[in-house]
Amino acid sequence: MGLTRVNGKDEVSNAQLGDDHGTPAGLSRPTYRWLASLPTDPDGLLAYLRAHVRKDAEQETDQIVFEQIGVLLGGVLPPETAAALYRAAAGIPGVEEAPDAKDAIGRTGLGIAREDTAHGSRTEWVFDKDDYSFLGSRVYRTKDAPCAKAGALLHSTAEIDHAIVDKAGQVPVKAPGPTGKQQAG
Numbered sequence: 001m002g003l004t005r006v007n008g009k010d011e012v013s014n015a016q017l018g019d020d021h022g023t024p025a026g027l028s029r030p031t032y033r034w035l036a037s038l039p040t041d042p043d044g045l046l047a048y049l050r051a052h053v054r055k056d057a058e059q060e061t062d063q064i065v066f067e068q069i070g071v072l073l074g075g076v077l078p079p080e081t082a083a084a085l086y087r088a089a090a091g092i093p094g095v096e097e098a099p100d101a102k103d104a105i106g107r108t109g110l111g112i113a114r115e116d117t118a119h120g121s122r123t124e125w126v127f128d129k130d131d132y133s134f135l136g137s138r139v140y141r142t143k144d145a146p147c148a149k150a151g152a153l154l155h156s157t158a159e160i161d162h163a164i165v166d167k168a169g170q171v172p173v174k175a176p177g178p179t180g181k182q183q184a185g
Contacts, residue, residue, distance in 0.1 A: 010169060027052055027068060032164075036078040042087035049088070059118050062092050066114045070125060073134040076162045086132065089125075101126045103136030104156035115142055121154060134159055 025034035039045045049065045056064060069089045077085070089095055094114050101111020101124040110132070113124040120143030126135040136158040141148045148154060163172035 030072055030075070032076060032078065035072070035081045038081055038084065040080045040084040042084055042091055045084045045088040046091055059116070062094060063114065063116045063118070066092050066095065067123070070123065070137060073125065074137075074157065074159060076164060082134075086127075098124045102138065104138070104158035105136075105160075107135050107158070109135050117142075120145055120150075 023029045025031040039048055046065065049068055050061055053061065053064045053068050055061065066089060069085050072085055073082070089112060092114065095112055096114070098111030098113035100108070101113065102108050103126045107126065109126045109129050111124050111126050113122055115122045120141060122140045122142050124138045124140075126137065127133065128135055136156065138156040139154045141150050141152045141154060144150050165172050
């Protein structure tokens with residue numbers, strides 16, 4: 001089970017999935033243990049994802065895999081899995097550098113992007129320049145559409161903090177700061 005805070009409101013995710021009778025761990029429910037079981041070889045991981053993502057006749061498989069990797073990046077990941085996801089994404093045809101990429105709160109970093117030509121949008125992911133942690137994403141229109149003109153920002157995210165706690169809603173305790181006092185998160 002997970003808890004996401006969006007705009008100050010808690011959203012419980014996968015609450016019904018956390019027992020033996022729910023959805024098994026996998027792409028629809030990526031548990032830490034399941035993520036750790038993924039191939040850490042980028043080619044092996046790409047092959048796994050191509051075989052297991054839900055196919056869509058209106059979207060190319062490489063775009064679906066790229067988007068699935070983006071979903072998996074937004075959470076707590078085993079370091080080896082995170083590195084494999086980054087390297088696998090770089091191996092998808094059409095993925096390119098996005099030097100001006102920013103997350104939803106304006107942080108710049110190393111960016112990679114891919115255009116979804118079928119739906120007229122471009123997704124950019126932003127990574128910290130120092131430790132390569134995932135900072136967030138932005139999605140832009142690349143073609144005029146009834147919903148928005150080319151260049152319009154459709155969606156953006158910023159990953160602020162992640163923590164593992166004993167139960168949903170519990171506030172993690174931060175490590176002692178420079179003064180030795182506990183800092184709440």
